[in-house]
Amino acid sequence: MSQERTIVLTQVPIAGKEGFIWNRLHDERENICQALLKQSAPFAEDEKEFLQARLRKVDDALDRLMAGSYGHCSKCGRLIDQSRLNVDPVLGLCLDCWGEEHRNDAASQVRSNCDLPIAKLTPFDTIMLRTHNSDYRIMMLDPQTGRVLVEGGSYLGEPSEALLRGSAVAGSEFRAGEICVGCRVEMWVNERVFITSPVKSIEVIRPVESVVSISEALH
Secondary structure, eight states: OHHHHHHHHHHSOOSHHHHHHHHHHHHHHHHHHHHHHOSSSOOOHHHHHHHHHHHHHHHHHHHHHHHTOTTBOTTTOOBOOHHHHHHOTTOOSOHHHHHHHHHHHHHHHHHHSOEEEGGGSOTTOEEEEEESSOEEEEEEEETTTTEEEEEETTTEEEEEEEEEEEEEOTTSOOEETEEETTSEEEEEETTEEEEOSOEEEEEEEOGGGSHHHHHHHHO
C-alpha cells in the first residue's frame, strides 16, 4: 500500500513551471469537489452539471500534465498559445481546432433541437428566452411580420418594440422566422440590429397564463 503511494507521488511534478500548473489545477479540483459536496446549499441541476463538466476538464488537464503532453493541442498536436493557458489552464485545443469543434457542435445542436416557428405563434404569446448571458421576455404582437415587444438583458431594461427576424449560428445558414436552441436570435430594435448570445432554452406562455402581465406591458 505504502509502496504504491510512493510511486504515485514520485510522478507528481513538484517544481518549476509544471509544479505551478499542477498546484493550480489541483487547487481548483479541490474547490470544485468541496462545492459539489456542500449539503447546506444544493445546486440547481444546470449548475451541478457545469461543475461536473469543469471537473472532468481539470482531470483531463492533470492527465495530460502527467503524460507530458500538456500545452499541446489534443487534436493536431500544435502548441496552445501560452496566454490562453494563463487564462484557463484546462484548455486542450489550440484556437483553430477549438473554433472548428465549436462550429460543428453548434451546427449539430441546431439540427437536433426543435425550432420554434414564429409564424405559428398567436398574438400575445410570450416567449421566455434564456441565453448563455441573459434572459429575455418577448411578447408577440404580430407573428406574421415578427413584430414583438421585448425586454431583458443589459440593454433592454424596459419593454421595447422590435422586429424578430430569426436565428443564426456560425457556419450555418440564417434561419429566418425561427428561434433555435444553440443559435443567436437576431432582432431589429430602434432601427439597429440586436443579436443575443446563444439560446439555452425556450418557453412559450399563452395569453391565458399571463393576461395581467400582458396588460401591464401594453399600457
